[in-house]
Amino acid sequence: MKRVLLLAAVLVSVLAGPAAAQSPTVVKFKPGQSTPVEEGGAYISSECGGTAETGSDPDRGTYMPAKCGYPYLQFQAPQALVELFVRVPAGGGVTFEACPLQPPCVASQSVKGPANTWVPVVLADPDGKATIVSVSGNPDTGSEVYALDIDDVAFSTVRQPDTTIVSAVGPVFTFGSTVGNASYMCAIDRGEFAPCKNPSSFGGLPPGPHSLAVYAVDVYGAADNRSPARADFVVDAPPPPPNPDRDNDGVPDTADNCPDVANSDQADADKDGVGNACEVFERGDIPPKPGETSVVQVLSGEVFVKLPTRTPLGFSGLRAPFQAGEFVPLKGAASIPLGSEVDTRKGEVEIDAAANSFASTDRRAKQQSARMKAAIFRIKQKRAKAKAATIATDVSLLTPPGAASRCTGRSAKGTVVRSISMVVKGYFRALGGASTATAKSATFNTTDRCDGTLTEVGRGSVSLAVKGEKRPVKVKAGRAYLVKAKLFAARKGKKRG
Structure with a gap:
């Protein structure tokens, strides 16, 4: 239903x-009860009568024997379903038929021995209608035994x-x-x-x-x-796993500006996205000091910095210990001492440097900036005696470990060893192996190859200082210039480039 x-x-x-919906009526026989039994609107009898007996089967309890067979059930009201348990001795057989007032009968079921086996009998009107008014059990032709037992007679006017x-x-x-x-x-x-x-x-x-x-x-x-x-x-879809919180400060790693050091306050004085608790270098909101510091901000990718072993600042103001041959990951922005080495082979940075020699706190102090990527370089700068004079920021190309060995073979001509890409606004110089490129507002690449230094200009113009040349070479936008030289070749008693 x-x-x-x-x-x-x-x-x-x-x-x-x-x-x-209603429960069926169930007639359960009581010890000593004799047929005919009238209960719940049903009349239960057999040809020779019988008296209820209690057997050893705990599921059946008290049952009604029909000594001569031929059990007969009659109902005051038509039923849709009649059910009972039957036990037929070995060699016996009986067929039950459920019939309405007028023939034919609507359901039948045959039960065979063996003995000691209770068999359920289910007789139902095929359409679920209440039509059954009687059920009779007749021994099958050839049955050797007529006696049988019945138990738990259930009936209902609905299926x-x-x-x-x-x-x-x-x-x-x-x-x-x-x-x-x-x-x-x-x-x-x-x-x-x-x-x-x-x-x-x-x-x-x-x-x-x-x-x-x-x-x-x-x-x-x-x-x-x-x-x-x-x-x-x-x-429902399972809830997403909880956001990891490595430092257990209550701030998920995805939102934590210092995921490895507990800092529930998320303090970030220089607003560079790196919490104060994780700052390795001096804060990035300190203006650059002429001849002493520059401010480096990570724009993308991975950037590493190696501090100089000597600096005009001494140890004052440095939050990271000097590293012996090791680069430290840079996150966000930081003020670093000049002479530091910066590795942007997998990232890009913007560098702010002093543009004159006035103290950074002086209102006359000026700044200049450049974006750099795809290089390892060292930042240098010298103060001028005339504080108002414009001062250059030098960017020296450094050779990645093992890169110079590319120049030892016969086919080394044109092989790239190191390079830098720069977008400058101010006075910057890129110090290559065979030339120095000076630009004040330009976009250019400086590449050191085994056969010389190549300068390529995308915007503005670049002035090249070439050893042995009295006048600088001017390279305009859309042009390139190669200063030929034997770079990085192994020379007895000398180090490579």
């Missing part, structure tokens, strides 16, 4: 059995059993039926029915909508499989 239930993550509604889904709490469904000791069969998403417990939960289902169908089976084997109870429900 059909029941529909709608669930969505949490139970929306629970549909109980309709008012028409039995009926099934309901009583409740659903989260993924747990509780079932109900109009009959006692019912078992249940369940199917998910219109799959095959299989035995299920009451209550049942259905794990392992993917997120999304699903359907449940369930029907009850009574102790006689009658099943509500024509119209199971149904429930539509939704399995």
Whole structure:
């Protein structure tokens, strides 16, 4: 009998059995009771009569013998279903027929021995209508024994059993039926029915909508499989895993400006995205000092810095210890001493430097900036005696470890060893192996190859100082110039480039 239930993550509604659903009447024999038995609107008798006996089977308890066979059941009102348990001795056989007032009979079932086996008999009107007014049991032709036993006679004016889904709490469904000791069969998403417990939960289902169908089976084997109870429900997607918090400061790593050091206040004095607790260098909001410091801000990728072993600042103002041959990752922005080495082979930085020699706190102090990438370089600068004079920021190209060895073969001509890409606004010089490029507002690349230094200009113009040349070479936008020289070649007693 059909029941529909709608669930969505949490139970929306629970549909109980309709008012028409009712439990069957069950006649259970009592010790010493004799036929005929009149109970619940049923008349139960047999040709030779009988007196109820109590057997050793705990499931059956007290039963009614029919010594001569021929049991007969009659009902005051027509029934849709009649059920009972029957035990036939070995060699015996009996056929039960359920009949309305007018023939033909609507249902029949034959039961054979052996002895000591209780067999359920289910007689139902095929259309579920209440038409059965009598049930008779007749020995089969050739049966050697007529005696038999009957027990637990059940009858109902409606088809039995009926099934309901009583409740659903989260993924747990509780079932109900109009009959006692019912078992249940369940199917998910219109799959095959299989035995299920009451209550049942259905794990392992993917997120999304699903359907449940369930029907009850009574102790006689009658099943509500024509119209199971149904429930539509939704399995929510599992919640995302909690955001990691490596330093346990209550701020998820994805939002933490210092994920490896606890800093629940997220203080960031220089607003560079790196918390004060994780600043390795001096803060990036300190203006550059002429001849002493520059401010380096990471624009993208990975950037590393190696501090100089000697600096005009001494140890004052440095938050990171001097590193012996080691680069330190740079995050956000930092004030670093001039003479530091910067590795931007996998990143890009913007460098702010002093443009004259006034103290950084002087209102007459000026700054200049450049964007640099794809290089390892050292930043240098000297103060001028005339404080108002413009001072250059020098960027010396450094050779990556092992790169100079590319120039030892015969085919080394044109092989790139080191390079830098610069966008400058101010007075900057790129110190290559065979030339020095000076620019005040330009975009250019300086590349040291095995056969010389190549300068390529994209915007503005660049002035090249070439050893042996009296006048600088001017390279305009869209042009390139190669200063030929034997660079990085192994020379006895000398280091490579």
